[in-house]
Amino acid sequence: MELKLKINSKNIFPKGGILIKSASVEVWLHEIQNMGLTPDAVKVFPVPSVHANELFGCLVVCNQSKIVEIKKNNFFQLIENKLFVPEYTSITPELTQQEWHTLFSDEYHLLHPEIGLVELKDEVKWTDLIQFPISKEIEVTAPSKTVSIPHFITSMRIEVDQEKILEGIENPVSEEEMIEKLPFNMKKLLNGNNREMDKFLAYLEKNPEMAMKLAIPLDTLGTGRGGYGGSFSFNTGIGSHFNFGWIARFFDNLSAGGNNATGFFRYGFVLLFVVLARSCKGSEIKSELPSILVFIGIIIFVIFMISLLTGSQSGSSRSSGGGSFLVDSKRFNTLQSRYEKLAEDYIARGQYEKASHIYLKLLKNNHKAASVLEDGKLYREAGAIYLKYLQNKNKAAECYEKGHAYSEAIVLYKELNENEKTGDLYLILRNKSEANTYFNIVIEEYKTNFQYVKASLVYKNKIGDITEAQELLLQGWKTNKDAGKCLNNYFANCKSAEELSLAITTIYREEVSEANAAVFLHLLKHEFTKHEELEESIRNIAYEIAADRIGTNPDVASELVHFNKNNKLLLKDAMKYKLKMKK
Template identity: 40%
Template sequence: MMMNKQKFIDKFMAAFVLLAIFKLIGIAAQLFHESFWSVVGTLAIFLVVVFIILLVITSLKAKERNERSSGKRGSSGGSFYLENALFDRIRSKYEELAEKYIAEKDYKKAARVYMNLLQDNYRGAKTLEDGGFYNEAAVVYLKKLKNKSDAAVCYEKAKQYKKAIDLYKEMEQKEKVGDLYKEINDLKNAHTYYQMVVDDYTANNQMVKASLIYRKKMEKTEEAQKILLKGWEEDKDAFNCLNNYFANIFDIKELKTEIRDLYRKTPDYRKTTYLDAMKHEFRKDPKLQEVTKNIAYEIIAEKIGTRSEIVNELKYFNPDDGVILKDISRFKTGRNKMFRN
């Protein structure tokens, strides 16, 4: 027990000496960019701190010697407290040293303090990254922390795209791989990986997301529209597919024609969904109001016999018509009376 405590104190003494050496080197380096008296002041403060810590260490060693000579066994609590106090004091000095190096923008030295003295590899890597040493940070993330994600980000920042691509492939981040291939103008590989992403989305019935890859990443507008139409026709997120399909048609005349033609092909069970889409298109442009209103009236007339509540949809196509609201109210009142009778 006593021998372990003695070894503990000796280790702390060695750590403190190492800290003192780092600090003295730092103070000496200040002579190159600060006044002599400023450096002397810093040295004086440091010597006071050294004196205090040496007193603590000396006191602790003396206490251990006394316990050893007197054969005491029951004072481990006080010794443990002193050990922790000493550990915390030295650790705080390492923290101050790292912060000082960061303030001086000497990020590599700060990172070494974090990794070698404080055994904190993550803060070391983050410090290197903050200082712009992306390659060095990536190595720490990858080798010491096994963190492929942060390592890939650092390689990307360092423009080491091939290294980043390899890591993103390992993590199966296909869209990111495509983005980086596109960054280095390797469009063939970029489109290969983007197509993988599209295939994954369509397999999960995420047609809108698949269309966005086609349109925004691959610049294949026709393919984007085809996949949205496929989603609508196969009832896979039908409303959002239809809404996005119409949103990608910017010519109003062409859009009016497409709205009519697509409605003619719409099966009966999906007409209420088409009606919801018409509400959105009605508000988009005054030139679309006639065609969308006519389709809406037709759907409402077909469905009112089995779904009386659909009459409420008329108000979306007559926002400024107070009479239509009264007609809807009279219709609902009359229908309720009919059911009561």
């Protein structure tokens, strides 16, 4: 009998195998894995070629009900569990079931147009073909525990080093940046020498930004306005009853010229004055006093004339000499205006830290220094100045909060007993347990003062506990502590019409009395228009309250108009009833 394959338009027999064309066992295994199969779940039979000792490929026998992606391979039909033929083919002649079992053995057979009919006797044993690699002992080093990268930012805070921040404002320029050669004597300038001050002002006019580097504040010795300090007194005699400060000023004016002769007369006059003081005893003056006074007068006249002569030669040396003189108002105002102008220029250019340095260190205006930084949104720097120089913890805390320095702000708010603010910042830092601790303190304070509405808002908005909020509002209604607002908020917290209906009915039955019925009726007017489906039930409750009270209070009839706005007859009837009852 000769079996032949015939092309057919469809598969007559079920799919039972897949042919892989390759002589390589490695390709077979690779293709099986690509098709999503495992070697232990299928049977694989090698298919011989028409040439001796060659392989045509292999046939993979799999579950017929399982459809797989075969890639570039070919499906084969299985006839009577005996013969594999290509798909879309049929076999001639047709055989009966008995003939199939008679002609073919129990082994599988394959009929292919290229290689003919072959018997599949030997199944592939993968254990004989696959060689496992020799295992090597490898020392595995466990990596360090990784840090998880967050997918989103939940909170942000900035750690503040107050000393570092202030150092940048107080000392914006290092000593290396100071110019060594200056057109004035810094030591004399700091001692109040007016001549050096004139040089300094002229230098600043040409180099205004050098004020930042030189850092000479207005309150430095000799650069601040004030009174003269030369006040002398004696323990005994007539001198103990007078102030001799004018003498000190007179001597300073003489010595300012720098003339040696004038200095000599100065000291001579001091000697004579001491002799005069010693000659005084109580209210008695020795007989030599008149002659001494004449002598002193002559000396004073001579000194006065010499001072005029030396003054004309030295020009303005008296006003510009060193010593203990203070800078006059004109120079003081000039220096102050220079500093202020420089600070304003820095503000205009957006250099708020430099402007703040001038106000802080040169003009000694700490409040302005802080406000400039705050206006420039340098909140952490402003907070440091408010805290250190102005001791204003409220402003410092506000600035730290705006600058996201929440830890520093929390410390200050705790000191100020701002518990709600403290809780708010802990919420920002995602520390809910600590936040609730401070919110509960706030709630207790509100409850002590019978501020149930405020306490409920903290429960609702900060802690997120609506149940406790409703309990507090109901407590305020029961104790008649701001009862109207409490019950209004209680109704407002109801999320649905059903919940509101239940709340109104329950409170009406259990918590409404003659004392608070009028308030309850007034609140029903606000709830009546919220939900159309509740209008009838609320109207009925309003009628019941009005019926109980209308005998003693005829004005209650007017309240019913709000629940029947389209009923104009009710308005007339209410007016007639009230008029009748009053008569």
